Amino acid sequence: MTNAYSSYEWFLQQDLSRYAGRWVAIVGKTVVGSGTSVQKLIEETRKKYPRQKPFITKVKTKLSVL
Amino acid sequence: MIMVLFYKFKKDRLDDGSYVARPRILVELAGERGSILIPALIDSGSDTTVIPYGIAASVGLSTDGPKDKLYAYRESSEVVHSKAKITFLGKEQRQSVTLPAIPILVTLPRADSEEEEDIVLGLDGVFEAFDVTFKKAENKIILKPAIKNYFSRKR
Numbered sequence: 001m002t003n004a005y006s007s008y009e010w011f012l013q014q015d016l017s018r019y020a021g022r023w024v025a026i027v028g029k030t031v032v033g034s035g036t037s038v039q040k041l042i043e044e045t046r047k048k049y050p051r052q053k054p055f056i057t058k059v060k061t062k063l064s065v066l
Numbered sequence: 067m068i069m070v071l072f073y074k075f076k077k078d079r080l081d082d083g084s085y086v087a088r089p090r091i092l093v094e095l096a097g098e099r100g101s102i103l104i105p106a107l108i109d110s111g112s113d114t115t116v117i118p119y120g121i122a123a124s125v126g127l128s129t130d131g132p133k134d135k136l137y138a139y140r141e142s143s144e145v146v147h148s149k150a151k152i153t154f155l156g157k158e159q160r161q162s163v164t165l166p167a168i169p170i171l172v173t174l175p176r177a178d179s180e181e182e183e184d185i186v187l188g189l190d191g192v193f194e195a196f197d198v199t200f201k202k203a204e205n206k207i208i209l210k211p212a213i214k215n216y217f218s219r220k221r
Contacts, residue, residue: 001157001158002155002156002157002158002159004092004094004103004155005092005155005156005157007103008090008092008103008105008155011076011090011105012074012076012090012105015079016078017078017079017080020081021181036181037120038118038120038121038124038182039119039120039121039123039124040120042102042120042121042124043124046100053094053100053101053102053103054102054103055102055103055104055105056102056103056104056121057104057105057184058182058183058184059078060078060088060184061078061079061080061081062080062081063080063086065138065139
C-alpha cells in the first residue's frame with residue numbers, strides 16, 4: 001500500500017469534527033495543521049514537511065448539497 | 067489489463083450530532099508549483115470539477131482563462147476556466163490513473179469572505195474516463211477506466 005493510500009485509509013476512520021469548518025493538513029497518520037486559509041495551510045505544511053506531499057481536506061460539519 | 071480503483075465513503079459528524087457518509091476519492095492534484103493529495107468529493111450532479119482558488123494557486127494552476135459564473139443551489143460563484151492534471155491514486159502505485167488535462171472551474175476569492183469550499187470532481191472529463199459505481203451499502207465507490215476514448219467538452 002502506498003503512503004498516500006495509507007493516509008487516506010487513516011483519514012476515513014477519523015472524527016475530525018473538532019476542526020469544523022477548517023482545512024486540515026495530514027502527513028502520514030497525523031493532523032499537522034489546520035486553518036481557514038487553505039493556501040496558507042499548504043504553504044506552512046510544505047515548509048515544515050518539504051519532502052512530503054500534503055494531504056489536504058476541508059472538514060464539513062453542515063448538511064450540504066454540492 | 068484494466069485496473070479498477072476502489073474508494074470509500076467517509077462518515078462525517080455534523081453539528082447536530084448526526085452523521086452523513088460522503089464519497090471521497092483519493093487524488094493527487096499537480097501543477098507548476100508542486101502537487102497535493104486530496105480526498106476529493108465526487109458528484110455526478112456537478113457538470114464539471116471545481117477547485118477553490120487557494121488550492122489552485124498553491125499548486126500553480128492557471129487562473130487566467132475565461133471567466134464564468136457557477137450556479138449551485140441558490141448560490142452563484144465567480145469562476146475561471148482552467149485545466150488540471152489529476153491522478154486517481156490506487157492502493158498500489160501501478161493502479162493509479164492520470165488524467166492529464168481535466169477541464170475545471172476555479173472558484174475566485176470573494177472580497178467579503180475567506181471561506182472556500184472543498185474540491186468536487188464533476189462529470190466533464192472524469193465520468194467519460196471512468197465508469198463510476200456507487201455502492202453505499204457496501205461502502206464502496208468503484209472507478210473502472212472506460213474502454214472507449216472520451217471527448218472533453220470544448221471551450
